[in-house]
Each structure stands twice: as C-alpha cells, then as structure tokens.
Amino acid sequence: MFPLAIFIGGPTASGKTELALSIQSKIPGFVVNADSMQVYDKLDILTNKPSKKEIKSSNCKLFSFIRYPNKCNVGLWRKKSIELLGDIKKIPIFVGGTGLYLESLINDISEIPDISNKIKSKINEIFLKKGKGYFYDKLMKIDNFYAKKISPNDTQRILRAVEVKIATGKSFSDWHKLEKKKIFEKIIYVVVRMDREILYKKINDRCKDMLKNGVLEEVENFLKNKSNHHHPLHKAIGLNPFSLFIEGKKKKEECISIFMQDTRRYAKRQLTWFNNRAKNAKHLGILDVENYILKNI
Structure with missing residues (x-):
C-alpha cells in the first residue's frame, strides 16, 4: 500500500494540468496523465498536451506512452500507473478529465486479466461484419447493468466488455464486485468547479x-x-x-x-459525470484547489 495520492479531475479547459504542474513544483511529487486521448503519441496540439519541455522538466508520466495505432484502456492505464508508484518514491498527482481512469485507482477496481490477441482479433472480425449494434445487444444480455451505464455508440467499451466476458467467463460488473485491494492509505481527490x-x-x-x-x-x-x-x-x-x-x-x-x-x-x-460519480471528491473553484491540496498533504 502506498501512503498518499492526489487526484485532480474536472472538465476540459478548466486548468487542471496547470494546477497539477504548480503543485508538483511545491512538493516532492510527479504528475501522471489521466486523459484517455493524451496517452497516445499523436495529435499533441488537438489533444492539448503540455509542451514536451513541461513534460520533461516537471517529471510528467503517461503522456504519449502508447504508440498509435496501438490502443489503451482503463486496465492498461491502471497497470502502468501502479508500476510507476513502485518505481518513483514521490507523491503521485493524477490529473485528467477521463473520470473512469481516476475512478479505477480511487475505487480500487479489480484488475482484469489481459485479453489474448486471438480473442480480440475474432471480436474485431465479427464487428466489421455485424457492427456495434450487434455487440451492444449481446452486451445487454450478458451484462445488462454495465450496458445501461455506457452509450450504445461507445464502440470501444462495448467490445472490451464482450471480450472480458468471453475471455474470463465473468462480466465487467462481476469483476467490479470482487474484493478489492486498497492501493493508497490516503487520497486527496479534488474536482475543479467552474462557472x-x-x-x-x-x-x-x-x-x-x-x-x-x-x-x-x-x-x-x-x-x-x-x-x-x-x-x-x-x-x-x-x-x-x-x-x-x-x-x-x-x-x-x-x-x-x-x-x-x-x-x-x-x-x-464531463461536468455531469463528475457531479454524479465523484461524490467523494471535494468540488472546488479553480482558485481554491491548490491551497486545499497543499494544506491536506
């Protein structure tokens, strides 16, 4: 178990990353990207990554670590994040607008085993023939609870959930119900609120x-x-x-x-997601976040 982690969530353009970099400069910490688009090594401007200079000088992690066209998912991001904790003996500052990434560590979601390339290829082959509607209907039958939580248009999560069921015999919902191992002794979780x-x-x-x-x-x-x-x-x-x-x-x-x-x-x-799902976070205005975090470390 690790002693402390800081999590900063909130909507795009709310100043989360700038906050994280400012906090990192004042404590023995390192910044970890929790944005599902910024993990890829393409489209740096469009996905609004920090500059390469900022990433290097501020000891930022998990930006551009996936080489396109490889893919990332919550499980892989979580695994890489936990590996960092063992390597770097500083306070991690997880920052991003992908709430599911943050949630996977905060709520200690059980780690799902890797899915074989054979199963992924087979699912993709069927997808190209039958489309996402076929798989969403299938997901409604095998994991109705999870299917209702995601959009019928969210191809990535639909296929991932079906892959997990086929590969492990357990649905996403079943995995999330399993006993979880606590990762951090203390968590400071802040969501940036803005008019x-x-x-x-x-x-x-x-x-x-x-x-x-x-x-x-x-x-x-x-x-x-x-x-x-x-x-x-x-x-x-x-x-x-x-x-x-x-x-x-x-x-x-x-x-x-x-x-x-x-x-x-x-x-x-994003605002709706964090309002509904981040009930255990402190929702603060941008000017109050840094003070709150530094006082509670």
Missing part, C-alpha cells in the same frame, strides 16, 4: 490558440497515415470537423464553430 459561461469562454479561446499553433497542419499530417477509424484516437474532439475541411467538404469557419461546440458539449458531459 459554465467562464468555462465556455476558456474553451473557445483555447480552440483559437490551437488554430494559431498549427492544429490544422497536425490533423492533415495525421490523416496521411493509413487510418483505423475505429481507433479511440479518432474520437478526439475536432478531428472530424477538421477532416471535413481538409477534404474540402466544409468551410473553415463552419468547422471551427463545430469544433468549439463539440468541445463545449464534451465539457458538459
């Missing part, structure tokens, strides 16, 4: 900054690769509208507007 209008303005400003920093060129270069459109990274906010602009199917201003709107909608979903 919606202020957050939306920050989102719009950040989208404009991405355009200045070359996000269109980044997307264009990414699309030159032979793409697997079912890969999780293809769900990155902004990839679809910018792809349509690059292909000449939509005007630039329209795509920028869609990008901003999609990001705002994503932030709204």
